[in-house]
Amino acid sequence: MEKQATIRDVAKLAGVSLATASRVLNDNNYPVSVQLRQRVKDAAQRLDYVPNTMARSLKGDVRKDIGLVIPSISNQFYHQAIQGITDVLGQNQYSLILCNTIRNLPQEEKYLRQLYERQVKGVILSSMSDNPDMVNEYIKKGMKFVLLDQKLVGVDSAGINFDTRAGARMATEYLISRGHREIAFATLPMTRKTRLETHKGYLDALRSAEIPYREDLIYEKLADGLDAYSDPELETGRCIAQAFLEDGCPATAFVCINDMLAIGVIKTLLQNGVKVPEDVSVFGFDDIPFASTFLPSLSTVHYPAVESGRFAAYMMLDLLRNEKPEMSVVMQLTPSLVIRDTVAEPRKV
Amino acid sequence: MEKQATIRDVAKLAGVSLATASRVLNDNNYPVSVQLRQRVKDAAQRLDYVPNTMARSLKGDVRKDIGLVIPSISNQFYHQAIQGITDVLGQNQYSLILCNTIRNLPQEEKYLRQLYERQVKGVILSSMSDNPDMVNEYIKKGMKFVLLDQKLVGVDSAGINFDTRAGARMATEYLISRGHREIAFATLPMTRKTRLETHKGYLDALRSAEIPYREDLIYEKLADGLDAYSDPELETGRCIAQAFLEDGCPATAFVCINDMLAIGVIKTLLQNGVKVPEDVSVFGFDDIPFASTFLPSLSTVHYPAVESGRFAAYMMLDLLRNEKPEMSVVMQLTPSLVIRDTVAEPRKV
DNA sequence: ACAAAGAAAGAAAACGTTTACTATTAAAAG
DNA sequence: CTTTTAATAGTAAACGTTTTCTTTCTTTGT
Numbered sequence: 001m002e003k004q005a006t007i008r009d010v011a012k013l014a015g016v017s018l019a020t021a022s023r024v025l026n027d028n029n030y031p032v033s034v035q036l037r038q039r040v041k042d043a044a045q046r047l048d049y050v051p052n053t054m055a056r057s058l059k060g061d062v063r064k065d066i067g068l069v070i071p072s073i074s075n076q077f078y079h080q081a082i083q084g085i086t087d088v089l090g091q092n093q094y095s096l097i098l099c100n101t102i103r104n105l106p107q108e109e110k111y112l113r114q115l116y117e118r119q120v121k122g123v124i125l126s127s128m129s130d131n132p133d134m135v136n137e138y139i140k141k142g143m144k145f146v147l148l149d150q151k152l153v154g155v156d157s158a159g160i161n162f163d164t165r166a167g168a169r170m171a172t173e174y175l176i177s178r179g180h181r182e183i184a185f186a187t188l189p190m191t192r193k194t195r196l197e198t199h200k201g202y203l204d205a206l207r208s209a210e211i212p213y214r215e216d217l218i219y220e221k222l223a224d225g226l227d228a229y230s231d232p233e234l235e236t237g238r239c240i241a242q243a244f245l246e247d248g249c250p251a252t253a254f255v256c257i258n259d260m261l262a263i264g265v266i267k268t269l270l271q272n273g274v275k276v277p278e279d280v281s282v283f284g285f286d287d288i289p290f291a292s293t294f295l296p297s298l299s300t301v302h303y304p305a306v307e308s309g310r311f312a313a314y315m316m317l318d319l320l321r322n323e324k325p326e327m328s329v330v331m332q333l334t335p336s337l338v339i340r341d342t343v344a345e346p347r348k349v
Numbered sequence: 350m351e352k353q354a355t356i357r358d359v360a361k362l363a364g365v366s367l368a369t370a371s372r373v374l375n376d377n378n379y380p381v382s383v384q385l386r387q388r389v390k391d392a393a394q395r396l397d398y399v400p401n402t403m404a405r406s407l408k409g410d411v412r413k414d415i416g417l418v419i420p421s422i423s424n425q426f427y428h429q430a431i432q433g434i435t436d437v438l439g440q441n442q443y444s445l446i447l448c449n450t451i452r453n454l455p456q457e458e459k460y461l462r463q464l465y466e467r468q469v470k471g472v473i474l475s476s477m478s479d480n481p482d483m484v485n486e487y488i489k490k491g492m493k494f495v496l497l498d499q500k501l502v503g504v505d506s507a508g509i510n511f512d513t514r515a516g517a518r519m520a521t522e523y524l525i526s527r528g529h530r531e532i533a534f535a536t537l538p539m540t541r542k543t544r545l546e547t548h549k550g551y552l553d554a555l556r557s558a559e560i561p562y563r564e565d566l567i568y569e570k571l572a573d574g575l576d577a578y579s580d581p582e583l584e585t586g587r588c589i590a591q592a593f594l595e596d597g598c599p600a601t602a603f604v605c606i607n608d609m610l611a612i613g614v615i616k617t618l619l620q621n622g623v624k625v626p627e628d629v630s631v632f633g634f635d636d637i638p639f640a641s642t643f644l645p646s647l648s649t650v651h652y653p654a655v656e657s658g659r660f661a662a663y664m665m666l667d668l669l670r671n672e673k674p675e676m677s678v679v680m681q682l683t684p685s686l687v688i689r690d691t692v693a694e695p696r697k698v
Numbered sequence: 699a700c701a702a703a704g705a706a707a708g709a710a711a712a713c714g715t716t717t718a719c720t721a722t723t724a725a726a727a728g
Numbered sequence: 729c730t731t732t733t734a735a736t737a738g739t740a741a742a743c744g745t746t747t748t749c750t751t752t753c754t755t756t757g758t
Contacts, residue, residue: 002490006744017708022746030747031705053467054403054412055744058713063403065446065467073431074638082422083577086449090456095463097414098447100435107439114444118402118414141351228432229655231638263642270644289423289580293612295619295644306578355714366738371716379717380735404714407743 005047014043025051057119065095066122066316067115069108070148073100074231075260076288077305078126081148084309085124092317103232105129112138122316124148130193144319146312150194151330158315159330160308164194164285167301167335168201168255171283174337175253176209179345180281184217184251186240186261188233198257198285217251219243237264245272252280252346259284259291259300266296266342277344287338296341304333354396363392374400406468414444415471415665416464418457419497422449423580424609425637426654427475430497433658434473441666452581454478461487471665473497479542493668495661499543500679507664508679509657513543513634516650516684517550517604520632523686524602525558528694529630533566533600535589535610537582547606547634566600568592586613594621601629601695608633608640608649615645615691626693636687645690653682 011021016036023030024040032040043049057063068085070078082098089096097120099111105128112134115123122144125135132154135145139157147159175183183206190196199218206213221243223235237260244251245268256262262284266276276282276296284291284300291298311331318325360370365385372379373389381389392398406412417434419427431447438445446469448460454477461483464472471493474484481503484494488506496508524532532555539545548567555562570592572584586609593599594617605611611633615625625631625645633640633649640647660680667674 004490007746008744018745019708019710019747020706023707026746031707033706036707050462050466052407052744054406055713056746057403058401058407058715058744059746060713061746073428073435079422079428082447083449086422086447087451090449090460093463095467096447098431098435098445100432100439102436111439113399114442117399118444141353231642234642267642267644290639290642293580293583293616293639294642295616356716357714367715368717368738368740369736372737375716382736385737401714404743405716407714407745408716409743410716 004052005049007049007051009047010040010043010049013047014039016040025049062121062320063119064093065097065120066124066313066320067097067099067111067120069099069101069111069115069123069125069127071101071103071108071126071128072232073098075233076290077149077258077286077303080288080305081309081312084306084311085313087306088310088313088317094317101128102228103128109134116141116143122146122320124312124316126150127152128192130191144316146315146319148308148312150192158319158325160312160315160333161194161330162303162308162333163335164198165201165204167285167303168198169204170201170335170337171285171301172202172205172255173209174339175255175281175283175343176205176211178281178343180253181211181346182214182217182251183211183253183255184219184244185255185257186219186237186265187221187257188236188261189220189222195257202255216247231260233258233260234264234267237261237266238268239264241265241268241272245269245274249274249280253343254280254282256282256284259286259288259298262298262300262342263290263294266294266298277342279347281343281346283343291338292340299340299343300338302336302338308333353401354398356398356400358396359389359392359398362396363388365389374398411470411669412468413442414446414469415473415662415669416446416448416460416469418448418450418460418464418472418474418476420450420452420457420475420477421581422447424582425639426498426607426635426652429637429654430658430661433655433660434662436655437659437662437666443666450477451577452477458483465490465492471495471669473661473665475499476501477541479540493665495664495668497657497661499541507668507674509661509664509682510543510679511652511657511682512684513547514550514553516634516652517547518553519550519684519686520604520634520650521551521554522558523688524604524630524632524692525554525560527630527692529602530560530695531563531566531600532560532602532604533568533593534604534606535568535586535614536570536606537585537610538569538571544606551604565596580609582607582609583613583616586610586615587617588613590614590617590621594618594623598623598629602692603629603631605631605633608635608637608647611647611649611691612639612643615643615647626691628696630692630695632692640687641689648689648692649687651685651687657682 007021011018021040024037101108124146126148132152135155145157151161185202219240221240223239226232262282266282284298287300287302291300356370360367370389373386450457473495475497481501484504494506500510534551568589570589572588575581611631615631633647636649636651640649
């Protein structure tokens with residue numbers, strides 16, 4: 001196993017000082033004569049010299065990598081975001097350190113600390129918590145954050161989020177326009193702000209159509225008995241559909257807080273002889289790739305996930321490179337509807 | 350923005366030398382008196398000291414992170430592997446640097462070089478190429494590899510792979526046992542060794558059942574016109590099913606090289622009025638989560654992807670920590686069949 | 699012809715650690 | 729009592745860079 005050549009070796013072989021070698025290798029505008037320049041370059045080539053990034057960053061250069069902290073790697077939404085992020089980062093010679101918290105807040109803290117210890121200066125974060133304290137603490141220490149799909153009140157940080165309230169409103173209004181009046185709402189526990197927002201959008205639509213709010217049509221659950229291998233959203237969808245069936249199918253349509261949950265609902269409905277969309281219409285949220293792959297293909301609210309990852313990465317780069325960032329804003333993405341095969345008119349009674 | 354406290358600050362505040370502070374903070378077995386020990390600890394606490402990992406690794410400590418280089422982040426197989434990897438790594442205070450090559454060999458080389466520059470000593474790799482040269486070069490430079498789902502002949506490296514030949518054989522034999530004789534084989538271009546192996550398994554089964562090999566039942570394709578947003582495997586499945594339909598459905602069953610491709614085949618078949626499994630049976634490969642979610646749920650060859658990720662991480666840790674690794678072997682995982690809803694007896698003619 | 703300015707190179711300090719080597723003391727052994 | 733040895737603590741070098749400060753020449757302006 002060869003010892004890695006250092007800049008010292010290069011300098012020696014080229015017969016120049018350390019400083020000169022460094023200057024050539026970094027292509028400064030510092031003047032170095034052509035002959036020496038060439039000699040150094042040749043030497044570097046011969047020795048297959050690669051600079052030691054560690055040593056370099058010791059001198060104050062920021063590390064060229066950023067952390068991504070997400071609650072779940074099994075969620076397709078994040079795959080798309082990662083796709084966008086790695087895409088941009090790769091082109092800019094940055095690396096991505098992936099931290100999967102498995103929906104676990106202490107784990108999230110641990111990862112954040114680990115990143116801090118490693119001098120990682122930028123983190124794209126989708127937190128499990130709505131508490132801004134932890135993030136603020138690290139901001140004070142000089143870390144930069146881009147908040148993905150989440151607004152944290154009381155945090156002065158860049159972020160990308162999606163107007164879920166408008167999305168839910170649009171979806172619900174669409175169902176109403178197709179003639180639905182009994183519309184159920186399926187959600188995971190509303191611990192995260194975005195979920196509450198989604199719920200509000202649903203309410204907005206009901207209100208403007210003057211449909212009375214029915215508490216019993218809100219299915220807010222988390223499937224129990226989940227293990228590491230099962231998809232929590234899919235299982236929760238199952239569980240909600242089960243409850244819905246036991247209630248005697250009190251609605252003609254479902255608005256679901258995300259696609260995987262919607263798919264869980266649909267599967268269980270179909271397996272119990274309830275036809276989708278003939279008997280019950282189902283609307284998803286996110287437009288993950290499976291939404292169009294699944295049969296029947298899912299009507300859903302489109303979220304440009306790959307783009308949002310891309311934006312997040314751009315913002316982060318901007319934040320890291322410029323003292324006065326140009327794009328450091330909270331970017332709000334507007335929803336659009338994708339109508340596929342899981343929505344129809346309500347069945348005639 | 351606070352300046353990060355260094356060990357020098359800690360030493361000064363505690364009124365001890367650098368060396369003593371370092372020794373306390375690293376919990377060596379070097380003897381330090383209780384009082385000083387306490388003083389240093391208090392000082393570190395007060396200053397909220399965190400060691401600078403960069404500086405530490407400059408002194409020769411290996412970096413505590415490993416790289417993962419994979420061809421596609423949109424493949425569920427890798428999500429599961431990542432799940433397993435991050436799981437193990439997280440518990441061992443290692444970080445994961447994710448490199449997504451988008452099925453692009455030059456990109457793969459670039460990432461490997463980038464990791465090398467960053468002094469990353471361990472890489473879990475699923476390469477696009479069957480050429481061992483690049484990997485060997487980096488091994489010579491001191492990097493350690495665990496090859497995921499791939500054997501590279503001529504590389505002396507740990508690895509995890511799956512006996513795809515046996516898997517394909519089992520799947521094909523199962524179809525034969527259900528009465529099928531015309532069995533098509535659907536695959537992406539057989540550029541990777543594992544795909545060839547899978548094909549061999551298919552042939553093995555045919556041979557031992559004395560079914561003549563029919564070249565025209567081998568569908569080896571890559572969908573064209575793919576953009577960044579489409580799933581290459583799904584699209585290829587579509588494309589293969591299209592060709593199959595144009596050929597007048599010359600087989601009663603399909604063995605597919607992976608699940609997503611199988612799903613593409615099924616979708617297209619169904620959309621063209623060909624019933625699965627009544628008219629055509631389809632067998633997948635990998636058992637990704639979506640295989641059981643999809644309707645009809647997919648019969649497939651099970652690959653313990655999460656486990657394989659976990660093993661890969663363990664191996665890597667072993668490789669990095671021990672001069673003489675204990676587990677540095679090529680681990681071969683044996684396949685098992687999962688029978689779900691996409692296989693039936695062939696239709697009576 | 700002489701000072702001032704500019705170009706090109708090198709010396710050395712600094713970044714935050716760890717650790718081999720010394721130095722001091724106290725206890726144990728002769 | 730002196731000499732070893734063991735227990736603590738400190739000094740300083742080292743890791744691989746970058747960069748500030750000098751230094752040495754060569755121009756240029758007067």
